[in-house]
Amino acid sequence: VTDFGIAKTTSRTWSTQAGYVIGSPSYMSPEQCLNRDVDGRSDLYSLGVVLYQMATGNLPFKGKDVATVIYQHVHEEPLAPDIYEPGLPAWLKDIILRCLDKDPDSRFRNAREFCQALANKSPAAYPGSKPQVSAAADLPIDHKRLKWLKPNLPAVALLAAGGAAAAVDLRIAAVLFSIGGGLACYRCFAAVAKKKKEKKILTAQDDQAFKKAERINSVHAYRSYLKSYPNGLHAGTAIDELSFKEAKITNTSQAYRNYLKTFPEGLHVDKVCARLDKLDNKAFDQASETGTEDSYLDYLAKWPEGRHGKEAKEKLEKIVKAKAEQEASKQEEEKQFRQALLENKVSSYKKYLADFPEGLHAEEARDNLHELLYKKSLSSSTRKWCEDFLKTFPESEYRPEVRSRLTIIVKREEKEKLLGSLGIEMVSIPGGTFIMGSEDGADDAKPLHRVRLSGFKLSSTVITQSQYWEVLEEDPSCFKGDKLPVENVSYHDAMNFCNRLSEKTGQNLRLPTEAEWEYACRAGTSTRFSSGGDLANVGWFRANSRQKTQPVGLKAPNEWELYDMHGNVWEWCSDWYDPGYYRYSPNNDPRGPDSGSSRVLRGGSWKDLAISCCSGARLSTAPATRTDNIGFRIVRV
Numbered sequence: 349v350t351d352f353g354i355a356k357t358t359s360r361t362w363s364t365q366a367g368y369v370i371g372s373p374s375y376m377s378p379e380q381c382l383n384r385d386v387d388g389r390s391d392l393y394s395l396g397v398v399l400y401q402m403a404t405g406n407l408p409f410k411g412k413d414v415a416t417v418i419y420q421h422v423h424e425e426p427l428a429p430d431i432y433e434p435g436l437p438a439w440l441k442d443i444i445l446r447c448l449d450k451d452p453d454s455r456f457r458n459a460r461e462f463c464q465a466l467a468n469k470s471p472a473a474y475p476g477s478k479p480q481v482s483a484a485a486d487l488p489i490d491h492k493r494l495k496w497l498k499p500n501l502p503a504v505a506l507l508a509a510g511g512a513a514a515a516v517d518l519r520i521a522a523v524l525f526s527i528g529g530g531l532a533c534y535r536c537f538a539a540v541a542k543k544k545k546e547k548k549i550l551t552a553q554d555d556q557a558f559k560k561a562e563r564i565n566s567v568h569a570y571r572s573y574l575k576s577y578p579n580g581l582h583a584g585t586a587i588d589e590l591s592f593k594e595a596k597i598t599n600t601s602q603a604y605r606n607y608l609k610t611f612p613e614g615l616h617v618d619k620v621c622a623r624l625d626k627l628d629n630k631a632f633d634q635a636s637e638t639g640t641e642d643s644y645l646d647y648l649a650k651w652p653e654g655r656h657g658k659e660a661k662e663k664l665e666k667i668v669k670a671k672a673e674q675e676a677s678k679q680e681e682e683k684q685f686r687q688a689l690l691e692n693k694v695s696s697y698k699k700y701l702a703d704f705p706e707g708l709h710a711e712e713a714r715d716n717l718h719e720l721l722y723k724k725s726l727s728s729s730t731r732k733w734c735e736d737f738l739k740t741f742p743e744s745e746y747r748p749e750v751r752s753r754l755t756i757i758v759k760r761e762e763k764e765k766l767l768g769s770l771g772i773e774m775v776s777i778p779g780g781t782f783i784m785g786s787e788d789g790a791d792d793a794k795p796l797h798r799v800r801l802s803g804f805k806l807s808s809t810v811i812t813q814s815q816y817w818e819v820l821e822e823d824p825s826c827f828k829g830d831k832l833p834v835e836n837v838s839y840h841d842a843m844n845f846c847n848r849l850s851e852k853t854g855q856n857l858r859l860p861t862e863a864e865w866e867y868a869c870r871a872g873t874s875t876r877f878s879s880g881g882d883l884a885n886v887g888w889f890r891a892n893s894r895q896k897t898q899p900v901g902l903k904a905p906n907e908w909e910l911y912d913m914h915g916n917v918w919e920w921c922s923d924w925y926d927p928g929y930y931r932y933s934p935n936n937d938p939r940g941p942d943s944g945s946s947r948v949l950r951g952g953s954w955k956d957l958a959i960s961c962c963s964g965a966r967l968s969t970a971p972a973t974r975t976d977n978i979g980f981r982i983v984r985v
Contacts, residue, residue: 374407378450381418389452392462396447396455403440404432408448409593413952422450439469488783496950497680500778551581560580565595585615592616599628601650625655634658641667678708683707694720694731694736718744725750731757738782763853770815774984775909777868784866785930786876786964793964798864805984806860806868809900809911810834810919811845819849826976831899833917833979839947839971841981849982859922860983862940862948862966869951870912871907871961876962877914878906883958893954897977912963917979918949925968953977 372770377393379386400408403497408426411417426448430436443465449455456462470854491829492635552852554577561569570590574583588611595603604620604627613619628651635647648657681704697717704710718741726749734754738747767774781800786793814830816837824836837845842859850857858867871878886906893915901911923929923940925948940948946968952961955977959965969978 357522364927373414373421374409375454376418376421378422379452381421386800387452389455390457392447392455392459393449393452395462396444399440399444399447400426400429403436403444404429406432408555413960425450437469443974492697494845503527531914537980554582561586561589561607565589567597588614588616592620594636596623597625599627601631621953628656629656632660635660636663639663639667641671681707681709685713688713688716692716692720694724699859722746722750725753729757729760731761763855766849766853770818772811772815772982773809774805775808776805777803777864777908782867782870782872783874784863784933784964787962790966791961795930797930797933798935799867799933799938801863801867804860804864806864806910807981807983808905808909810917810979811979816845817838819845821853824974828896829897829899831901832897833900833912835897835976835979836974837916837920837979838974839920839975841928843982846982856985857982859920859980860940861937861939862921862923862950863923863933863981865919865950867962868908868910871910873907873963876964878963879904879914883914883961887912887952887959888954889915889958889962890955891958897954913951914963915952915956916954917951917977918953918967919951920951920978920980921948921950925966949978 357479373381375397377386377390377392379390395585397408400406403814409417409420409424411420426445428441429444430441443462445653446465447455449502480499516720540689542608557573557576558580560905561573567590570586570593573580573586574590577583580586587721591607591610592614595607600626604624607620608617614642615619631647631651632654641664641977644660647654648664651657654660671758681700684696684700684703685707688700694717697713697720700713701710701717707713721733721737721740725737728734734750734757736745737750739756741747769954779800779802781798783796784799785796787796797893800878810833811829813825813832813834817823818835824841825832825834826836846857846859848856869878873880875881882891883889888903897916900916903912905911906913921940923947924942924944926941928939928946949967950965951967952958952965960967
C-alpha cells in the first residue's frame with residue numbers, strides 16, 4: 349500500500365510522488381522513507397496511520413514540509429493517541445502504536461495476526477515496544493462516547509482506508525464483522541451505498557432539469573431550475589444565463605454593468621460588451637440630436653466611461669461657452685436698448701438694430717425708429733431723412749406722404765443749385781439772444797435791449813455785380829468789376845433782385861431785418877466791431893478804401909464766416925426807420941415799424957469814418973435812393 353488516505357486527509361498532505369521513494373509521505377513507513385525493501389508489515393504501518401487518524405482526528409506526524417514528515421517517520425515516536433482522545437480504550441491504543449513501530453520486526457507479522465489482536469481486544473506484548481505515558485491515565489472515561497466508538501471504530505477504520513482494504517486481506521473484513529460491531533458496519537456500508545445511489549439519482553435529475561432549461565432557454569425556465577436546484581451542479585451556469593436574459597429584457601446600461609460586475613468572466617461577456625457599446629452609441633446620438641447642455645450632462649452622468657466621453661465634454665464646453673457669450677450679449681443688448689431709449693436718436697436705434705437684428709427689443713426699436721424718421725422726414729428741409737426713411741421702411745404706410753415730401757425737397761434743391769452757380773454762399777446763422785443797440789452811439793441806437801431771434805441763412809458777402817447781372821441782366825454800379833459789390837441800387841432794386849431769384853430757385857429770399865443784420869454782424873461779440881478794436885482788419889472805410897469800393901471777401905470774416913459786414917457799402921434792411929423804435933421794439937424776431945418814409949441802412953461804407961461802421965450804427969434813407977456806396981445782401985429763411 350503506497351497511498352493511504354489521499355482523499356481523506358484533512359490536514360497538510362502531499363500527492364503521490366515518483367522517484368526512488370514511492371508513496372504519500374504522511375502514510376509512508378520508515379523503510380519506505382529510507383528507500384529500503386518493503387513487505388506486508390509496511391502496509392500495516394500505513395494502516396496504523398489511518399487508525400491513528402480515525403481515532404484522534406490527527407496524523408501522528410505533521411511536519412511543515414515533506415522532509416520534516418519523513419524525518420519524523422524515521423526518527424521520532426508518535427504521541428500516544430489517547431492524548432488527543434482520552435476515552436480511547438487502552439488495548440486499541442496499543443494496537444495502533446504497535447502498527448506504528450519503527451522496526452518492522454516489532455509490528456504484527458501479517459494481517460492475520462492483526463485481526464487476531466482486534467478479535468481478542470488484548471494485544472500481546474511486542475518485543476522492543478517502548479511504554480508510553482498516557483495523558484488520559486488519570487482522566488475519567490466518557491463511557492457514552494466509548495459505547496459508540498467500540499462497535500463502529502473497526503468499520504470507520506476500514507471505510508477511512510478506502511481501497512486499502514483489498515490490499516490488507518479480505519479476511520480483515522470478516523474479522524471486523526465478527527467483532528461486536530458487525531451490524532453497525534453493515535449499516536454504515538448500506539448508508540453509504542444508499543447515499544451514493546441517491547446522489548446519483550439527484551445528479552441525473554439535476555442534469556435533466558438543466559438540459560430542459562437550456563432547451564426552453566427562457567427566464568422562467570432558468571428560474572424554475574434554480575428554484576428546484578438552488579445548489580445544483582449547474583446553478584452557476586443557470587444564474588449566468590438568467591442574469592444575461594434579464595439584462596436583455598431590461599436592456600439598460602445599469603443591467604449590463606451589473607452582469608459584468610457579477611460575472612466578469614461570464615458566458616456572455618462579449619455579447620454584453622457589444623450591447624453596452626450599442627447603447628452607448630445610441631445615448632450619444634440622442635444627446636447630439638438634442639444638442640443641449642442637459643442632454644450632454646445626462647449622457648456623461650449615465651456613461652462616465654463611455655466611448656464618446658471626450659467628444660461629449662468638448663461639445664458641452666462649447667455649449668457652456670456659447671451660453672456665457674449669449675448671456676453677455678443679452679446684457680449688452682439691454683444696455684444698448686436702454687441707451688437708445690434715453691437718447692431717442694436715429695443713430696442709436698440703428699446701431700441697436702445693426703448689432704441685434706433679432707434682439708428681444710428689435711420690434712420696439714424698429715417702431716421707435718419708424719416714428720422718429722417719419723417726423724424728421726416731414727420737418728427737415730433736406731432730402732437725407734426722407735431717403736433714409738424710404739430705404740429703411742419700404743413697406744411703411746407713410747411711404748406716399750414721405751415720397752411726396754422728398755419730391756418737393758428735390759425740386760427745391762435743384763433750384764438752389766442756381767445759388768451755387770452764381771457763387772452765392774448762404775451761411776447758417778443759429779438762433780439766439782443778444783443785446784441790441786450801442787451805449788456810446790447815436791440816440792437812435794438806444795436804449796440797449798435784449799432781442800431773441802430764430803435761425804436763418806445769410807449770404808456770406810454782399811451781392812456782386814456779376815451775380816446781379818445773372819439775375820436781372822443789368823449792372824447799375826458806378827465802380828465796375830465782377831467781384832465788386834453792386835451799388836447804386838435802391839431798396840426797390842434790391843427787393844426786385846430777391847423776388848426774381850426766389851422765382852428761379854423756389855426759395856424764400858428777402859432782405860435781412862435790422863435785428864438780423866446786427867445779430868449776424870456781432871457774431872456773439874459786444875464790442876464796436878466784430879474784430880474787437882481793429883476795423884482795418886475786417887472792413888473797408890475812408891482810411892483804407894482808396895475812395896472806391898473793393899472786391900468782396902478780401903478782409904477777414906467774423907466768427908460766423910461773414911465778410912465785409914463793416915464798410916465797403918451800406919446794406920439795405922427790410923425795416924422802416926423810426927429813431928425811437930428801440931423803446932417799443934418787441935423782444936422776439938422784431939420786424940421794424942409797420943410804416944414809415946425811409947428804410948434802414950447798416951454797416952457803413954468805403955467813404956465813411958470808422959464811427960459810422962460800428963456794429964450798432966444806424967442810417968436811413970428813402971427807398972428810392974441810389975448812390976455809389978449802397979448795396980445789399982440777402983436772407984433765406
